[in-house]
Amino acid sequence: MQSQKSFEKTATGCLYLVPTPIGNLGDMTYRAVETLKQVDLIASEDTRNTQKLLNHFEIETKQISFHEHNTAQRIPQLIEKMQAGTTIAQVSDAGMPSISDPGKELVAACVAAQIAVVPLPGANAGLTGLIASGLVPQPFYFYGFLDRKNSLQVDELQALKQHQETMIFYEAPHRLKKTISNMASVFGDDHQVVLARELTKKYEEFIRGTLGEIKQWTQDTQIRGEFVIMVAGFDQVLSASPEIALPINEQIDRLIEAGKPVNAAIKEVAKQNGLNRQDVYRDYHEL
The missing domain is CATH 3.40.1010.10 (Tetrapyrrole methylase, N-terminal domain)
Known part of the structure; x- marks a missing residue:
């Protein structure tokens, strides 16, 4: 001691x-x-x-x-x-x-x-970006830089797939496209992500959307500046056995709290539970 x-x-x-x-x-x-x-x-x-x-x-x-x-x-x-x-x-x-x-x-x-x-x-870039991201700020999981080697980076992302916390990464501009592409492949195109670019500087910018949308953005944009990547956490409840799963509406609410848009949350919960998306939509909105 x-x-x-x-x-x-x-x-x-x-x-x-x-x-x-x-x-x-x-x-x-x-x-x-x-x-x-x-x-x-x-x-x-x-x-x-x-x-x-x-x-x-x-x-x-x-x-x-x-x-x-x-x-x-x-x-x-x-x-x-x-x-x-x-x-x-x-x-x-x-x-x-x-x-x-x-x-x-x-x-x-x-x-x-x-x-x-x-x-x-x-x-601190990670926390500065997190509080303005719109994602759930706590708990969060700070990871920093992923491995530069593609295969090792994919392995790291696979290991992170079960984290319920908002995840924070750093990335250089010349590696951003590859990293976002790997995240989309491992986490799914519909998963929510926020990029914070050039924090505190004149060209500070936040880009919010799904990994699929951000992946397309990286392909259409000349990428400049240092990035903080913030990825919404994963809801573990959806992989639980039916007898211990939360009510459908509560599953949707948890995904929304993690930063997923309402319709995307409804679609994901319906798919995970083998239900008709329109039925889940009507029940959730009490239509």
């Missing part, structure tokens, strides 16, 4: 995890700016990119590179510095350190060495 009192004075330094804006520099917090000014060193995913941020906020703290390709080399160096009393802020290019970005290995090393790790709140 280990207890950390984040702001208790010790002989060692500490690690601050400082989120940076995901696009709009106005989202940088006062505390984040002050922390970057006050620490002895900033461990940056890309020092050139971070320098632009530092210049904007007139921060003169020195940087050291810390990214996925030099983790093994840098971690012992940074731990040694903190044990000697150095305070370090770790930043990624955008958003939260450790969330689909470098950081988790350094955090684990600090915890093992009993060096305090102090997190700052700030920008």
